[in-house]
Amino acid sequence: MGIETTLRVLNELQAEGAMGEYAIGGAVAAFLYIEPGTTFDLDVFMAWKPGPDGLLTPAPLYAELAKRGYGEYEQEAIMIEGWAVQFLPAGTPLIEEALTEAVEIVIKGVPARIFSKEHLMAICLQTGRPKDFARLLQFIEESNPDMKRFEKIVNRHTLSEAWEKFKARFPSPL
Amino acid sequence: MGKIQSAVSKPTVKTCSPEDLFRAKKARRARLAALPVDEKIDLIEKLRDAGRDLIRARETLGMGSARKGRKNLAR
Numbered sequence: 414m415g416i417e418t419t420l421r422v423l424n425e426l427q428a429e430g431a432m433g434e435y436a437i438g439g440a441v442a443a444f445l446y447i448e449p450g451t452t453f454d455l456d457v458f459m460a461w462k463p464g465p466d467g468l469l470t471p472a473p474l475y476a477e478l479a480k481r482g483y484g485e486y487e488q489e490a491i492m493i494e495g496w497a498v499q500f501l502p503a504g505t506p507l508i509e510e511a512l513t514e515a516v517e518i519v520i521k522g523v524p525a526r527i528f529s530k531e532h533l534m535a536i537c538l539q540t541g542r543p544k545d546f547a548r549l550l551q552f553i554e555e556s557n558p559d560m561k562r563f564e565k566i567v568n569r570h571t572l573s574e575a576w577e578k579f580k581a582r583f584p585s586p587l
Numbered sequence: 588m589g590k591i592q593s594a595v596s597k598p599t600v601k602t603c604s605p606e607d608l609f610r611a612k613k614a615r616r617a618r619l620a621a622l623p624v625d626e627k628i629d630l631i632e633k634l635r636d637a638g639r640d641l642i643r644a645r646e647t648l649g650m651g652s653a654r655k656g657r658k659n660l661a662r
Contacts, residue, residue, distance in 0.1 A: 416628055441631060448619040449627050451634045521625050554613070555620035 414495035416441075417521035419455065422481070422493050424523065431477040435459040436515035436526040438501070438508075438533065443548055445518070446530045446556040453487075455496045458512050458528075460503055471500050507535055507570045530556050531563040538567065538575050550583055 426432045436442075439456030461469040475491070478484075483493050490497035503509040511532035518527055528536070534552045537545040552558055567576045603611070622630070 415632060444631050445624055445627055446620070448616045449622075449630045449634065451638045452631065453635055453638060518624060520628055551616070551620075555616055 415521060416455070416496055417523045418494040419496040419498065420520060420523040420525050422483075423457065423498075424525075426474065426477060429477075432474050432500075433460045433462065434512070434526070436512050436528055438511065438528045438536070439499075442527040443533050443552070445527060446533070447548070447551040448555060453497055454490050455498045456501055457498055458501050458503055458508060460509075460512065469502060471502075474500065505539075507532070507539060507566070510566070510569075511536065530558050531566055534558060534563050535566045535570060535572060538572050538579060539570070541575065546579065546583070549579065 423432070423435060427435060435457050436459075437455065438458045439454065440450070440452035441455050444450060444452070461471055462473065464470045464472060478491060478493070483491055485492040487497040490499040492498075501508075503512045511528045514529055514532065515526040516529050518525055530552060534549055537549040537552070564576070567573055619630075
């Protein structure tokens with residue numbers, strides 16, 4: 414089973430209204446721009462719908478998945494056709510924007526949306542773990558990003574100070 | 588001095604400078620970064636499966652928890 418089968422399930426769920434528009438983020442999205450590495454999860458970002466009590470919840474989506482026979486979990490992720498899928502909310506303005514401005518691609522014949530490389534870079538900067546900084550350096554060196562667009566995103570989401578610190582710490586690739 | 592050196596058999600190991608190594612690594616990364624999407628997906632799935640096998644092997648050998656192995660791999 415490949416990722417295309419997983420994406421077909423997600424697209425069906427979206428077409429049937431069980432989930433809103435989604436986009437792939439995290440390591441899988443990053444590896445489509447830079448040198449691929451090891452990851453175990455497929456991070457799927459989406460706007461969660463409010464439940465009857467007004468709370469944002471993925472419960473209706475999980476109920477729909479259970480109806481289709483998907484009930485095996487691997488830590489926080491649910492197994493869908495061989496991929497451990499983690500459904501994540503667009504919990505920050507940066508993620509919301511990344512979701513809105515996601516790029517359409519075709520993976521093994523199946524349409525999907527992934528975060529733009531500039532948004533993934535800004536998310537790395539915001540998250541700020543050592544592996545995120547390493548990934549940000551890879552984006553700069555390997556993916557030919559639109560640095561003007563990236564810096565606009567950085568400024569819009571109050572990451573300018575973090576970006577200045579990053580440039581001072583890692584001056585070589587810039 | 589020269590005579591002593593010529594009498595000793597020299598290993599035929601190729602070496603390269605750190606700069607050459609850096610350039611070679613950079614070229615490899617650029618090549619992998621530029622792969623078509625579907626080829627990248629194949630590679631990502633192979634790496635994922637290999638990672639899972641490694642975690643299982645660690646568990647079988649009692650080399651720490653799967654979670655720790657998984658975290659290390661994710662780096």
